[in-house]
Amino acid sequence: MMKIQELADKMGLTIHTIRFYEKEGLLDDRHVRRESNNYRNYSEEAVERLKLIKKFQSIGCSLAELKEVLQEHDANARTNQQIIDWIQAKKKEIESKKEEYDQMLDTLNKMLEYRTLLMDDPQTAQEMLKTWHAGSSV
Amino acid sequence: MMKIQELADKMGLTIHTIRFYEKEGLLDDRHVRRESNNYRNYSEEAVERLKLIKKFQSIGCSLAELKEVLQEHDANARTNQQIIDWIQAKKKEIESKKEEYDQMLDTLNKMLEYRTLLMDDPQTAQEMLKTWHAGSSV
DNA sequence: ATAAACTATGAAGTGAACTTTATGGCAAGC
DNA sequence: GCTTGCCATAAAGTTCACTTCATAGTTTAT
CATH class of the missing domain: 1.10.1660.10 (Multidrug-efflux Transporter Regulator; Chain: A; Domain 2)
Structure with a gap:
């Protein structure tokens, strides 16, 4: 106590x-x-x-x-199968959140690629921008 | 307009x-x-x-x-290098959030393993519980 | 001319998971 | 018996990114 x-x-x-x-x-x-x-x-x-x-x-x-x-x-209201189902639903939930983060990382990697190129080879970087059609810089 | x-x-x-x-x-x-x-x-x-x-x-x-x-x-206050640093910091931030989700998934996978075993082979599942020292079930 | 549709402002509400504040009753040490 | 510290409650505050509400002025369509 x-x-x-x-x-x-x-x-x-x-x-x-x-x-x-x-x-x-x-x-x-x-x-x-x-x-x-x-x-x-x-x-x-x-x-x-x-x-x-x-x-x-x-x-x-x-x-x-x-x-x-x-x-x-x-x-004690749930069967083992119900618990398994619940765990799998939770897994999917979390996996989809992880995918959101993966998309963020993709974008960040593209930005990084552009910015790195901009240091090494500004001309090619300019081309990149046009290809992306990225209106307001990155 | x-x-x-x-x-x-x-x-x-x-x-x-x-x-x-x-x-x-x-x-x-x-x-x-x-x-x-x-x-x-x-x-x-x-x-x-x-x-x-x-x-x-x-x-x-x-x-x-x-x-x-x-x-x-x-x-226009940041140099290209500063921007690169910022992007990399952001990447780390997001990667660490992803790692949190990975840990959640690890836990969920263990729970799932236990629950699946519990259906197929209850005895071995019991052993599992003791090994884990998982006080209040999983 | 009047109703419908669009615009404006400022303030309050939402949800999640707490945290903080205000106020006051017990308890332990000296 | 007085201070310090732990305990209690209820209500309000926090953060974030909006959303909703209340109220009112403006424009457009019929």
Whole structure:
């Protein structure tokens, strides 16, 4: 049984964040109870809960999504196949975000190519601009 | 010379966004002037300006960063070498974000491996859990 | 002439995940 | 018994890039 600051230190969170999670319904009375003085009192399960929250955050879950996932986790409501499907959907989500970054990198590489050429061979660089039809420089 | 809705249509933006950009200092009187009725009047330079804004947004620039970049662009204040350095810094920024996503994918792949095994060979999956020391399931 | 459509302004709202502020009740040490 | 420090709550603030709202002046079409 520990108080909020102890849990915060243990988990590398602030006490504000922990209270915030509780307000958002990510913790319930398996994790927090009140002492006679109204102070919050956390069980070991709270530690595991916060680890789980961190794990799901680390795979790109929003708190809203996390709340759903945790509710189903608590209720043991999903079959293994459903979980597999969910993981694969999450993978696609992240892969498509990665592709966005790849496009940014493509653009940046083109800019870099142009700028590098501009140092070494300004004439050819000029040609490049026309080819690209890149109106306002790069 | 065009009015705001025409520019918005041409650029695929809303009139609100265009006014917002002006308020943020991304457009100046080379791009917008006022008619006698106080309506905004946009030049062709405005079109180019918005294209430039879109280009920089597409490589992951915030509006704040964009503002800086545009000011220096307007003043012709950066050498080619400085621009090259900037592009490379931007690339690193984006690559590190990509790495975060790679880590998420790693985790998801491990989860998937475990869950798949759990369907095919529950016993071995149990072993896996112990090896991972993954406290609260995966 | 009147309604519809476009323009203007400033302020407030959105969403996500916290953080900060304001205010005040307990507790531990000296 | 007084200060220091931890605990409590509710509400507001933060960041970003817009969007929405409320209100009102202007222009165009019928």
